[in-house]
């Protein structure tokens with residue numbers, strides 16, 4: 001099986017590099033650089049019409065959703081990173097996977113996009129700030145008595161959730177103590193460090 005990961009700097013692709021590095025699954029990394037307007041380069045449209053990243057080619061089949069990639073990789077190559085489907089934890093696990101790309105990302109994307117406007121629309125900014133306080137406050141509270149988001153064990157949910165938490169630090173550096181402790185814990189992992197090295201190489205390359 002041949003895996004090709006199209007990687008874009010400052011993107012959700014870090015979910016996938018981190019996971020692939022964590023489980024040691026061989027893959028080819030194809031780096032792409034954002035344009036000045038922060039869009040992905042047009043060359044990605046040759047791989048998939050959406051032209052977004054990450055894109056994961058699995059023997060030529062193209063996946064376009066980073067959390068689905070996390071699920072696919074774990075189901076096929078790292079089942080130890082997911083609770084059993086008949087376990088009591090499974091519902092929470094699925095929920096965190098979905099939450100990481102929906103509830104957690106929506107206000108964060110709104111905040112980033114509106115903040116870049118020359119005259120930021122105050123109503124949208126206020127809405128984003130309110131939602132971020134609520135959603136990330138909830139994540140922070142959930143992490144208050146846990147090492148990882150599902151408990152003592154690192155799972156696919158962490159590979160999905162870390163990305164919006166890194167975005168949080170781009171807009172509100174250092175807020176939410178339990179989230180900061182969690183990110184510091186993840187940063188100890190050699191697979192995380194490798195994923196960050198890849199990010200730096202692509203960014204500077």
Ligand SMILES: N[C@@H](CCC(=O)N[C@@H](CS)C(=O)NCC(=O)O)C(=O)O
Nearest residue numbers: 011012039040052053054064065066
């Ligand atoms: N839901 C998709 C979102 C993909 C997405 O929006 N990717 C962003 C980077 S994180 C992108 O390619 N942005 C550049 C562009 O849209 O041109 C996923 O989870 O992979």
